[in-house]
Protein backbone atom coordinates (compact mmCIF):
# COMPACT_ATOMS: atom_id res chain seq x y z
CA UNK A 272 0.00 0.00 0.00
CA UNK A 273 1.18 3.53 -0.79
CA UNK A 274 1.70 5.65 2.32
CA UNK A 275 -0.57 8.72 2.69
CA UNK A 276 1.01 11.91 1.45
CA UNK A 277 0.16 15.48 0.49
CA UNK A 278 -1.86 14.05 -2.41
CA UNK A 279 -4.42 12.61 0.03
CA UNK A 280 -5.68 16.06 1.07
CA UNK A 281 -8.03 18.52 -0.61
CA UNK A 282 -7.18 21.78 1.11
CA UNK A 283 -3.68 22.20 2.46
CA UNK A 284 -2.28 25.18 4.36
CA UNK A 285 1.47 25.63 4.78
CA UNK A 286 2.07 27.99 7.68
CA UNK A 287 5.65 29.18 7.49
CA UNK A 288 8.16 31.04 9.62
CA UNK A 289 11.80 32.02 9.38
CA UNK A 290 13.01 28.39 9.55
CA UNK A 291 11.44 27.88 6.10
CA UNK A 292 14.06 30.19 4.59
CA UNK A 293 16.96 29.14 6.81
CA UNK A 294 18.29 26.71 4.20
CA UNK A 295 18.26 29.57 1.69
CA UNK A 296 20.64 31.50 3.96
CA UNK A 297 18.13 33.97 5.41
CA UNK A 298 18.85 34.29 9.14
CA UNK A 299 16.09 33.38 11.59
CA UNK A 300 15.07 35.85 14.31
CA UNK A 301 15.75 33.80 17.42
CA UNK A 302 18.32 31.18 18.37
CA UNK A 303 21.96 31.08 17.29
CA UNK A 304 22.67 33.66 14.58
CA UNK A 305 19.18 35.15 15.05
CA UNK A 306 18.59 38.74 13.89
CA UNK A 307 17.18 39.90 17.23
CA UNK A 308 20.31 38.64 18.99
CA UNK A 309 22.42 41.08 17.02
CA UNK A 310 19.99 43.95 16.39
CA UNK A 311 17.74 45.47 19.04
CA UNK A 312 14.25 45.66 17.50
CA UNK A 313 13.56 48.74 19.66
CA UNK A 314 16.19 50.60 17.62
CA UNK A 315 15.38 49.18 14.17
CA UNK A 316 11.93 47.63 13.94
CA UNK A 317 9.25 49.74 15.55
CA UNK A 318 7.43 52.95 14.69
CA UNK A 319 9.02 54.83 17.60
CA UNK A 320 12.51 54.06 16.28
CA UNK A 321 11.46 55.13 12.78
CA UNK A 322 10.04 58.44 14.04
CA UNK A 323 13.28 59.06 15.98
CA UNK A 324 15.80 58.04 13.32
CA UNK A 325 14.40 56.93 9.94
CA UNK A 326 17.86 56.80 8.36
CA UNK A 327 19.09 54.24 10.88
CA UNK A 328 15.96 52.13 10.42
CA UNK A 329 16.40 52.27 6.63
CA UNK A 330 20.07 51.35 6.94
CA UNK A 331 19.01 48.19 8.79
CA UNK A 332 16.34 47.34 6.20
CA UNK A 333 18.65 48.03 3.25
CA UNK A 334 21.12 45.64 4.87
CA UNK A 335 18.36 43.02 5.11
CA UNK A 336 17.40 43.60 1.46
CA UNK A 337 21.01 43.11 0.38
CA UNK A 338 21.19 39.91 2.37
CA UNK A 339 17.91 38.49 1.03
CA UNK A 340 18.73 39.54 -2.55
CA UNK A 341 21.62 37.05 -2.46
CA UNK A 342 19.29 34.20 -1.37
CA UNK A 343 17.25 31.87 -3.56
CA UNK A 344 14.24 29.68 -2.87
CA UNK A 345 15.22 26.31 -1.47
CA UNK A 346 13.83 22.86 -2.22
CA UNK A 347 11.11 23.32 0.40
CA UNK A 348 9.83 26.53 -1.21
CA UNK A 349 9.86 24.81 -4.59
CA UNK A 350 8.04 21.75 -3.29
CA UNK A 351 5.25 23.93 -1.87
CA UNK A 352 4.92 25.75 -5.20
CA UNK A 353 4.81 22.38 -6.94
CA UNK A 354 2.03 21.25 -4.60
CA UNK A 355 -0.01 24.36 -5.45
CA UNK A 356 0.35 23.65 -9.15
CA UNK A 357 -0.70 20.00 -8.85
CA UNK A 358 -3.17 19.76 -5.99
CA UNK A 359 -6.70 21.18 -5.71
CA UNK A 360 -6.20 23.89 -3.06
CA UNK A 361 -2.90 24.89 -1.51
CA UNK A 362 -2.42 28.08 0.50
CA UNK A 363 0.69 29.55 2.05
CA UNK A 364 0.22 31.65 5.18
CA UNK A 365 3.62 33.08 5.98
CA UNK A 366 5.21 35.23 8.63
CA UNK A 367 8.18 35.73 6.32
CA UNK A 368 8.81 39.00 4.53
CA UNK A 369 11.49 37.74 2.11
CA UNK A 370 9.22 36.94 -0.87
CA UNK A 371 10.90 33.55 -1.43
CA UNK A 372 7.61 31.62 -1.66
CA UNK A 373 6.54 33.83 -4.57
CA UNK A 374 10.03 33.59 -6.12
CA UNK A 375 9.61 29.80 -6.07
CA UNK A 376 6.29 30.08 -7.92
CA UNK A 377 3.67 30.07 -5.15
CA UNK A 378 0.71 32.29 -6.05
CA UNK A 379 -1.73 31.94 -3.17
CA UNK A 380 0.40 33.50 -0.45
CA UNK A 381 -0.91 35.49 2.52
CA UNK A 382 1.88 37.51 4.12
CA UNK A 383 0.96 38.20 7.73
CA UNK A 384 3.96 40.44 8.38
CA UNK A 385 4.17 42.26 5.04
CA UNK A 386 6.94 42.24 2.47
CA UNK A 387 10.48 43.59 2.50
CA UNK A 388 10.13 44.47 -1.19
CA UNK A 389 7.22 46.86 -0.74
CA UNK A 390 7.23 50.34 0.77
CA UNK A 391 4.40 52.49 1.98
CA UNK A 392 4.21 56.17 2.78
CA UNK A 393 3.98 56.77 6.50
CA UNK A 394 1.78 59.84 5.82
CA UNK A 395 -0.53 59.20 2.85
CA UNK A 396 -0.23 55.38 3.06
CA UNK A 397 0.43 54.95 -0.68
CA UNK A 398 2.02 51.53 -1.13
CA UNK A 399 4.37 50.51 -3.95
CA UNK A 400 6.43 47.49 -4.95
CA UNK A 401 10.13 48.26 -4.84
CA UNK A 402 12.69 45.73 -6.03
CA UNK A 403 15.74 48.00 -5.58
CA UNK A 404 18.25 46.19 -3.44
CA UNK A 405 19.13 49.44 -1.69
CA UNK A 406 16.48 52.11 -1.37
CA UNK A 407 17.96 55.61 -1.68
CA UNK A 408 14.76 57.58 -2.28
CA UNK A 409 13.21 57.87 1.15
CA UNK A 410 10.49 60.48 0.54
CA UNK A 411 7.08 59.94 -1.07
CA UNK A 412 6.82 62.02 -4.30
CA UNK A 413 3.09 62.65 -3.72
CA UNK A 414 3.14 64.11 -0.23
CA UNK A 415 6.78 64.33 0.90
CA UNK A 416 6.22 61.86 3.77
CA UNK A 417 8.71 59.11 4.63
CA UNK A 418 8.62 55.81 2.81
CA UNK A 419 8.78 52.98 5.32
CA UNK A 420 9.14 49.26 4.65
CA UNK A 421 5.63 47.80 4.29
CA UNK A 422 6.27 45.24 6.98
CA UNK A 423 4.78 44.71 10.40
CA UNK A 424 7.03 46.11 13.12
CA UNK A 425 6.71 45.51 16.82
CA UNK A 426 3.60 47.31 18.03
CA UNK A 427 2.02 47.51 14.53
CA UNK A 428 -1.35 45.97 13.73
CA UNK A 429 -1.52 43.18 11.16
CA UNK A 430 -3.55 43.99 8.03
CA UNK A 431 -7.08 42.84 8.79
CA UNK A 432 -7.86 41.76 5.19
CA UNK A 433 -4.78 39.52 5.12
CA UNK A 434 -5.59 38.04 8.52
CA UNK A 435 -9.19 37.34 7.45
CA UNK A 436 -8.06 35.60 4.26
CA UNK A 437 -5.54 33.55 6.23
CA UNK A 438 -8.11 32.61 8.87
CA UNK A 439 -10.61 31.50 6.25
CA UNK A 440 -8.04 29.25 4.58
CA UNK A 441 -6.91 27.77 7.89
CA UNK A 442 -10.44 27.11 9.17
CA UNK A 443 -11.30 25.23 5.99
CA UNK A 444 -8.17 23.14 5.54
CA UNK A 445 -7.89 19.39 6.03
CA UNK A 446 -4.08 19.39 6.33
CA UNK A 447 -2.19 22.10 8.19
CA UNK A 448 1.60 22.03 8.02
CA UNK A 449 3.53 24.44 10.21
CA UNK A 450 7.14 24.89 9.12
CA UNK A 451 10.00 26.63 10.90
CA UNK A 452 8.27 28.90 13.36
CA UNK A 453 9.09 29.29 17.05
CA UNK A 454 5.37 29.99 17.69
CA UNK A 455 6.04 32.79 20.14
CA UNK A 456 4.87 35.85 18.19
CA UNK A 457 1.19 36.74 18.44
CA UNK A 458 -1.33 36.98 16.88
CA UNK A 459 0.29 34.71 14.25
CA UNK A 460 1.04 32.05 16.86
CA UNK A 461 -2.65 31.51 17.63
CA UNK A 462 -3.73 30.90 14.03
CA UNK A 463 -2.86 27.15 14.10
CA UNK A 464 -5.55 26.67 16.73
CA UNK A 465 -8.17 27.38 14.05
CA UNK A 466 -6.90 24.35 12.15
CA UNK A 467 -6.95 22.22 15.29
CA UNK A 468 -10.54 23.25 16.06
CA UNK A 469 -11.53 22.69 12.43
CA UNK A 470 -10.43 19.07 12.65
CA UNK A 471 -7.49 19.30 10.22
CA UNK A 472 -4.57 16.96 10.51
CA UNK A 473 -1.85 19.18 11.96
CA UNK A 474 1.84 18.53 11.28
CA UNK A 475 4.75 20.47 12.76
CA UNK A 476 8.02 20.64 10.82
CA UNK A 477 10.77 21.98 13.05
CA UNK A 478 14.08 20.54 14.25
CA UNK A 479 13.10 21.71 17.74
CA UNK A 480 10.08 21.46 19.98
CA UNK A 481 8.03 24.67 20.31
CA UNK A 482 5.39 25.95 22.76
CA UNK A 483 2.78 24.91 20.16
CA UNK A 484 4.05 21.35 19.63
CA UNK A 485 1.35 19.84 21.81
CA UNK A 486 -1.33 20.92 19.29
CA UNK A 487 0.15 18.87 16.46
CA UNK A 488 -0.61 15.19 15.87
CA UNK A 489 2.61 14.64 13.95
CA UNK A 490 6.06 16.15 14.48
CA UNK A 491 8.73 16.00 11.81
CA UNK A 492 11.94 16.94 13.58
CA UNK A 493 14.33 18.01 10.88
CA UNK A 494 15.03 20.72 8.31
CA UNK A 495 12.17 21.99 6.15
CA UNK A 496 13.32 20.67 2.78
CA UNK A 497 13.98 17.10 3.86
CA UNK A 498 10.81 16.90 5.95
CA UNK A 499 8.64 18.31 3.15
CA UNK A 500 10.13 15.80 0.76
CA UNK A 501 9.04 13.06 3.15
CA UNK A 502 5.52 14.49 3.31
CA UNK A 503 5.36 14.65 -0.45
CA UNK A 504 6.62 11.10 -0.88
CA UNK A 505 4.28 9.64 1.70
CA UNK A 506 5.24 8.59 5.17
CA UNK A 507 3.94 5.89 7.49
CA UNK A 508 3.75 8.32 10.44
CA UNK A 509 1.12 10.31 8.57
CA UNK A 510 -0.96 7.17 8.30
CA UNK A 511 -0.79 6.65 12.06
CA UNK A 512 -1.69 10.28 12.77
CA UNK A 513 -4.68 10.03 10.44
CA UNK A 514 -6.21 7.04 12.21
CA UNK A 515 -5.29 8.16 15.74
CA UNK A 516 -5.65 11.95 15.90
Ligand code: OAD
Pocket residue numbers: 287288289290291293294299300301302305366367384423424425450451452453454455456476477478479481493494495496
Ligand atom coordinates in the same frame (compact mmCIF):
# COMPACT_ATOMS: atom_id res chain seq x y z
P1 OAD B 1 12.03 32.44 14.75
O1 OAD B 1 13.40 32.91 14.45
O2 OAD B 1 11.43 32.89 16.03
O3 OAD B 1 12.00 30.85 14.75
C1 OAD B 1 12.56 30.10 13.71
C2 OAD B 1 12.20 28.63 13.92
O4 OAD B 1 12.70 27.92 12.80
C3 OAD B 1 12.78 27.99 15.17
O5 OAD B 1 11.75 27.31 15.87
C4 OAD B 1 13.81 26.99 14.63
O6 OAD B 1 13.89 25.81 15.41
C5 OAD B 1 13.26 26.69 13.25
N1 OAD B 1 14.23 26.29 12.24
C6 OAD B 1 15.53 26.66 12.12
N2 OAD B 1 16.09 26.12 11.02
C7 OAD B 1 15.12 25.38 10.41
C8 OAD B 1 15.06 24.59 9.22
N3 OAD B 1 16.12 24.41 8.43
N4 OAD B 1 13.88 23.99 8.92
C9 OAD B 1 12.80 24.14 9.71
N5 OAD B 1 12.80 24.87 10.84
C10 OAD B 1 13.93 25.49 11.18
O7 OAD B 1 11.13 32.83 13.49
P2 OAD B 1 9.55 33.03 13.40
O8 OAD B 1 8.82 32.05 14.23
O9 OAD B 1 9.22 33.11 11.96
O10 OAD B 1 8.08 39.19 13.04
O11 OAD B 1 9.38 34.47 14.03
C11 OAD B 1 8.10 35.03 14.08
C12 OAD B 1 8.19 36.51 13.91
O12 OAD B 1 9.11 37.05 14.87
C13 OAD B 1 8.78 36.99 12.59
O13 OAD B 1 7.84 37.00 11.53
C14 OAD B 1 9.24 38.36 12.91
C15 OAD B 1 9.91 38.10 14.24
O14 OAD B 1 9.98 39.16 15.11
C16 OAD B 1 8.15 40.48 12.73
O15 OAD B 1 9.17 41.01 12.33
C17 OAD B 1 6.85 41.18 12.88
